[in-house]
Amino acid sequence: MRFMMILIPRGYESAAPDALPSAEAAAKMMDYNMSLQKAGVLLALDGILPPSAGARISYSDGKVTVTDGPFAEAKEAIGGYWIIQVRSREEAIEWFRRAPMSNNDVVEVRQIFEMPEFPEDVQKARKASSTGTS
Amino acid sequence: MSDVAKTIEALWKIESTRLIAAIARVTHDIGIAEELAHDALVTALEVWPEEGIPDNPGAWLMKAAKRRAIDSLRRGRMLVQKHVEIGRELEWQQQRLGDAFEHSLDQVIDDDVLRLIFTACHPVLAVEGRIALTLRLIGGLTTAEIARAFLVPEKTLGQRISRAKKTLSEAQVPFETPSGDELRCRVESVLMVVYLIFNEGYTATSGDEWMRAALSEEGLRLGRMLGQLLPGESELHALVALMELQASRNAARRGKNGEAVLLPDQDRSLWDYAQIQRGMTALEQAQRLGGGAKPYALQAAIAACHMRARTAEETDWYRIVLLYDALLQINPSPIVALNRAVAVGMLQGPAAGLDALDAAATLAGDSELAGYHLFPSVRGDLLMKMGRLCEAREEIQRAIAMTKNLREQELLANRLKQLEKAAF
Numbered sequence: 001m002r003f004m005m006i007l008i009p010r011g012y013e014s015a016a017p018d019a020l021p022s023a024e025a026a027a028k029m030m031d032y033n034m035s036l037q038k039a040g041v042l043l044a045l046d047g048i049l050p051p052s053a054g055a056r057i058s059y060s061d062g063k064v065t066v067t068d069g070p071f072a073e074a075k076e077a078i079g080g081y082w083i084i085q086v087r088s089r090e091e092a093i094e095w096f097r098r099a100p101m102s103n104n105d106v107v108e109v110r111q112i113f114e115m116p117e118f119p120e121d122v123q124k125a126r127k128a129s130s131t132g133t134s
Numbered sequence: 135m136s137d138v139a140k141t142i143e144a145l146w147k148i149e150s151t152r153l154i155a156a157i158a159r160v161t162h163d164i165g166i167a168e169e170l171a172h173d174a175l176v177t178a179l180e181v182w183p184e185e186g187i188p189d190n191p192g193a194w195l196m197k198a199a200k201r202r203a204i205d206s207l208r209r210g211r212m213l214v215q216k217h218v219e220i221g222r223e224l225e226w227q228q229q230r231l232g233d234a235f236e237h238s239l240d241q242v243i244d245d246d247v248l249r250l251i252f253t254a255c256h257p258v259l260a261v262e263g264r265i266a267l268t269l270r271l272i273g274g275l276t277t278a279e280i281a282r283a284f285l286v287p288e289k290t291l292g293q294r295i296s297r298a299k300k301t302l303s304e305a306q307v308p309f310e311t312p313s314g315d316e317l318r319c320r321v322e323s324v325l326m327v328v329y330l331i332f333n334e335g336y337t338a339t340s341g342d343e344w345m346r347a348a349l350s351e352e353g354l355r356l357g358r359m360l361g362q363l364l365p366g367e368s369e370l371h372a373l374v375a376l377m378e379l380q381a382s383r384n385a386a387r388r389g390k391n392g393e394a395v396l397l398p399d400q401d402r403s404l405w406d407y408a409q410i411q412r413g414m415t416a417l418e419q420a421q422r423l424g425g426g427a428k429p430y431a432l433q434a435a436i437a438a439c440h441m442r443a444r445t446a447e448e449t450d451w452y453r454i455v456l457l458y459d460a461l462l463q464i465n466p467s468p469i470v471a472l473n474r475a476v477a478v479g480m481l482q483g484p485a486a487g488l489d490a491l492d493a494a495a496t497l498a499g500d501s502e503l504a505g506y507h508l509f510p511s512v513r514g515d516l517l518m519k520m521g522r523l524c525e526a527r528e529e530i531q532r533a534i535a536m537t538k539n540l541r542e543q544e545l546l547a548n549r550l551k552q553l554e555k556a557a558f
Contacts, residue, residue: 043412091144
């Protein structure tokens with residue numbers, strides 16, 4: 001089973017657009033990522049820029065609104081993610097218990113939906129709209 | 135299972151390989167190393183639910199294993215290293231063992247894990263022993279889980295593992311990474327074991343669904359792990375590519391009643407394109423290392439041709455036939471020839487395919503493979519396309535009689551029905 005581990009660094013919601021981790025923190029994180037890779041559990045990972053470098057697109061009543069970041073109302077923001085393949089939720093948690101996080105950082109563990117878990121009508125709709133089959 | 139027990143199980147899966155590998159560096163015997171590691175786990179199961187899980191569970195387990203090792207030594211149950219002179223002071227041995235463990239504890243190095251894998255896949259062992267030992271020592275699976283996956287009684291599997299450990303011990307297989315000429319054949323054995331584990335999960339059609347998925351995921355994980363440990367071995371990357379590309383079709387391989395859906399009929403929108411991308415990247419890595427013409431790389435390249443085609447009709451059969459030609463050169467097996475015949479049939483028409491199939495059958499000769507159901511099954515398909523329906527029917531009927539696999543029988547029976555509807 002696959003999990004997305006979502007990194008929520010403290011204060012990232014108001015970080016400057018060019019905010020970078022310290023060299024020391026980055027080195028620790030690289031070591032840690034290497035341990036995931038060496039165990040064969042890592043499928044993908046990326047760090048993402050702060051919301052101040054991003055934008056929000058919201059949809060309401062048929063209207064689309066684009067707002068540039070940062071977002072005053074946000075209490076937290078995503079700083080990156082890992083996708084890992086492990087055998088249980090517990091294993092995912094144990095891997096990330098040892099991640100080199102800073103004080104008050106949070107990592108959220110979310111299992112990835114596998115296609116066969118979708119109900120049949122959803123799968124049918126997906127099939128019908130797919131461009132791969134014609 | 136309680137939450138703590140689940141956590142301990144998860145920790146075991148994460149820590150056990152490095153733990154066993156580090157202990158084996160001291161004991162030079164993976165059987166003893168596994169027992170000590172396991173004893174440490176049992177201690178953890180007693181202590182942790184009461185006292186809580188320690189901050190560094192790996193180091194805790196290692197310390198517990200060290201205590202057990204010194205205890206066993208004191209009771210004279212364990213010979214430390216085979217080359218230790220007899221008659222040395224026990225105290226000295228204990229001290230030495232303690233130091234060695236302390237050292238091992240400080241730096242579990244990747245080489246230990248690699249040595250462990252090479253030892254578990256040692257050619258002195260029967261193939262099934264290598265598989266069981268690998269799953270147990272590197273996969274962190276329990277005997278019960280492995281037994282479930284292979285549909286054998288737990289007792290049989292337990293015996294298989296102890297026999298394998300005994301063989302390694304008796305043959306005095308050193309705990310080391312092979313070098314020079316030996317490395318090649320030892321790597322081949324590791325590749326074979328990993329691919330067999332993956333395939334057991336991927337192709338088996340009976341048994342526990344969950345366990346089978348776990349096996350093919352484990353094969354992939356082992357492959358990725360080895361790719362990191364031996365980054366210069368092109369065939370490891372090629373094997374990872376082959377497994378990723380095959381596994382990326384998983385969601386499309388079964389219809390809604392669990393029936394097998396063959397490649398040309400699969401809904402390609404169900405393929406996992408992120409996984410295909412990982413497979414392609416691994417294949418490029420193998421090719422960059424100069425291993426593009428080696429067996430796993432060729433097989434992965436064939437899989438890649440299929441995955442690149444947006445529809446079955448777009449498949450580049452010309453390239454696939456070329457790749458099979460190359461594969462046949464290095465591995466002249468009837469199975470490769472059979473697959474080549476299918477590709478030739480797609481490229482040049484059923485008559486040419488039939489000629490290629492005859493060549494494959496000649497290659498199979500009187501071997502066991504002559505009784506392989508895919509021979510008449512493919513022949514039946516080709517004959518059907520040529521409109522020789524009576525002969526086609528006979529071949530499909532023969533194929534049904536030759537397979538014991540229910541899903542295959544089902545698939546063939548459907549084809550027979552279509553054929554009869556068309557002809558009679």
